[in-house]
Amino acid sequence: MNVSDSERVSTLLESEGFEITSDEGSADIVLLNTCSVREKAEHKLYTRVGQIKPGGKGERLVGVMGCVAQLEGETLFEKDRGIDFVVGTRAVGRVHEAIRLAGSGKGNVIDLKGREDDYDWTVADKSRHSPFVAFVPIIEGCNKFCTYCIVPFSRGREKSLPASEIVRQVLDLRRTGVKEVHLIGQNVNSYRPGTDTGLEDFRGATPFSRLLRAVAATGIERIKFTTSFPRDFHPDIVDAIEENDNLCNWVHLPVQSGSDRLLREMRRGHTIDSYKKKIDRIRSSSREISLTTDIIVGFPGETEEDFRGTKELVRHCRYDAAYIFKYSPRPGTPAAALEDDVTDQTKTRRFLELEEIQKENVRRSLSNSVGKVYDVLAEKASERDDDHLSGHTTCHKVVNFAGNGAVPGDICRVKITDAKSNTLFGERV
Numbered sequence: 196m197n198v199s200d201s202e203r204v205s206t207l208l209e210s211e212g213f214e215i216t217s218d219e220g221s222a223d224i225v226l227l228n229t230c231s232v233r234e235k236a237e238h239k240l241y242t243r244v245g246q247i248k249p250g251g252k253g254e255r256l257v258g259v260m261g262c263v264a265q266l267e268g269e270t271l272f273e274k275d276r277g278i279d280f281v282v283g284t285r286a287v288g289r290v291h292e293a294i295r296l297a298g299s300g301k302g303n304v305i306d307l308k309g310r311e312d313d314y315d316w317t318v319a320d321k322s323r324h325s326p327f328v329a330f331v332p333i334i335e336g337c338n339k340f341c342t343y344c345i346v347p348f349s350r351g352r353e354k355s356l357p358a359s360e361i362v363r364q365v366l367d368l369r370r371t372g373v374k375e376v377h378l379i380g381q382n383v384n385s386y387r388p389g390t391d392t393g394l395e396d397f398r399g400a401t402p403f404s405r406l407l408r409a410v411a412a413t414g415i416e417r418i419k420f421t422t423s424f425p426r427d428f429h430p431d432i433v434d435a436i437e438e439n440d441n442l443c444n445w446v447h448l449p450v451q452s453g454s455d456r457l458l459r460e461m462r463r464g465h466t467i468d469s470y471k472k473k474i475d476r477i478r479s480s481s482r483e484i485s486l487t488t489d490i491i492v493g494f495p496g497e498t499e500e501d502f503r504g505t506k507e508l509v510r511h512c513r514y515d516a517a518y519i520f521k522y523s524p525r526p527g528t529p530a531a532a533l534e535d536d537v538t539d540q541t542k543t544r545r546f547l548e549l550e551e552i553q554k555e556n557v558r559r560s561l562s563n564s565v566g567k568v569y570d571v572l573a574e575k576a577s578e579r580d581d582d583h584l585s586g587h588t589t590c591h592k593v594v595n596f597a598g599n600g601a602v603p604g605d606i607c608r609v610k611i612t613d614a615k616s617n618t619l620f621g622e623r624v
């Protein structure tokens with residue numbers, strides 16, 4: 196979501212006459228986009244401002260956008276003298292105005308107000324992180340209030356974009372040569388536009404599965420979506436995938452814990468049992484769908500027994516990838532009022548134990564792919580060898596392969612010949 200916001204801000208600033216540079220040394224303005232989902236991410240901000248403006252001094256303007264900006268607001272100016280302007284998560288359409296005010300010597304400029312009704316979600320081709328892959332936000336914010344999480348506070352309530360606008364964007368992207376779109380949101384499957392404009396012709400048990408079918412009908416080559424919220428994951432999503440070749444074979448379904456007691460404490464709205472039923476549908480699909488997850492270790496009160504549950508679940512689900520996080524209290528969330536009683540040492544041990552189990556899952560998942568042929572979107576040439584390309588399968592696995600004349604942007608049939616750590620190797624057939 197942050198990469199996507201940065202892309203839109205780049206587009207906006209270029210259209211307002213600014214010039215974007217990747218050379219930090221030559222920049223007159225440095226804009227830092229920030230994440231506050233974990234404590235570590237937040238600490239990085241202060242380190243970076245210190246590097247850009249040692250001692251808070253220097254000519255250039257430093258601005259902060261993103262979740263830390265939204266949450267900390269005014270206090271950022273006290274915490275770091277190097278910061279000149281602060282732009283909240285829903286004020287990204289007015290960054291240029293904040294810059295102009297800060298540049299005119301107004302000092303401590305801040306905009307934490309809401310999004311304008313006519314906010315333009317378009318990203319210019321040159322501002323995208325890839326010429327072939329594009330992020331398309333479909334829902335922002337979060338209403339779930341999991342007890343550990345800051346996102347509902349930093350990103351506000353869920354707001355779905357109109358389906359007709361999403362479909363229009365995907366059609367435009369397809370015309371400009373984009374091969375893969377990622378429909379993004381904190382919880383994409385909670386998608387609920389006020390009126391289903393643009394979805395009337397599509398069947399589906401939920402607005403999200405209708406949207407998937409509508410986006411599939413645009414004919415864009417590949418569609419991925421992330422993140423799915425377990426409680427709202429309807430089996431019809433798998434039906435939609437099975438019906439449409441361009442809906443990719445990948446579901447990211449963060450489970451967080453393998454203990455029902457902790458899932459209740461986290462207020463996740465799902466149990467181990469209900470979660471397992473959903474992944475059974477995914478795993479029994481006629482398509483080879485990869486399943487990935489997020490897990491938190493060391494939530495307040497997590498016992499060895501709770502943790503054993505998580506280990507069992509990770510073994511059971513055979514995740515193709517898992518992002519494991521050590522719990523960190525986020526000020527203002529309900530969990531932050533609980534004692535953070537799992538020591539850092541124990542959090543680290545549990546993290547490493549889980550990582551070992553997950554490494555085995557990854558090894559198994561990748562070695563199962565050896566000998567098979569997959570469609571791979573060639574995203575870039577290998578740095579070492581021009582004829583070697585690198586890209587993703589539709590199940591979102593990374594493949595390095597001998598291109599035999601293919602170029603970035605091609606979707607290639609690739610036979611997998613080898614698997615190492617997190618990567619598959621192969622050749623175009």
Ligand code: SAH
Pocket residue numbers: 232233343344345346381382422423424448449451489490491520521522523524525
């Ligand atoms: N909406 C998604 C998650 C978005 S946040 C979902 O509910 O599945 C991304 C991940 O950060 C979460 O899945 C969680 O694993 C992790 N996370 C969030 N808050 C955290 C905290 N306080 N400490 C550690 N990890 C956290």
Ligand code: SF4
Pocket residue numbers: 337338339340341344345346347381382424
């Ligand atoms: Fe955070 Fe829960 Fe919302 Fe995910 S669903 S963003 S974990 S509050």
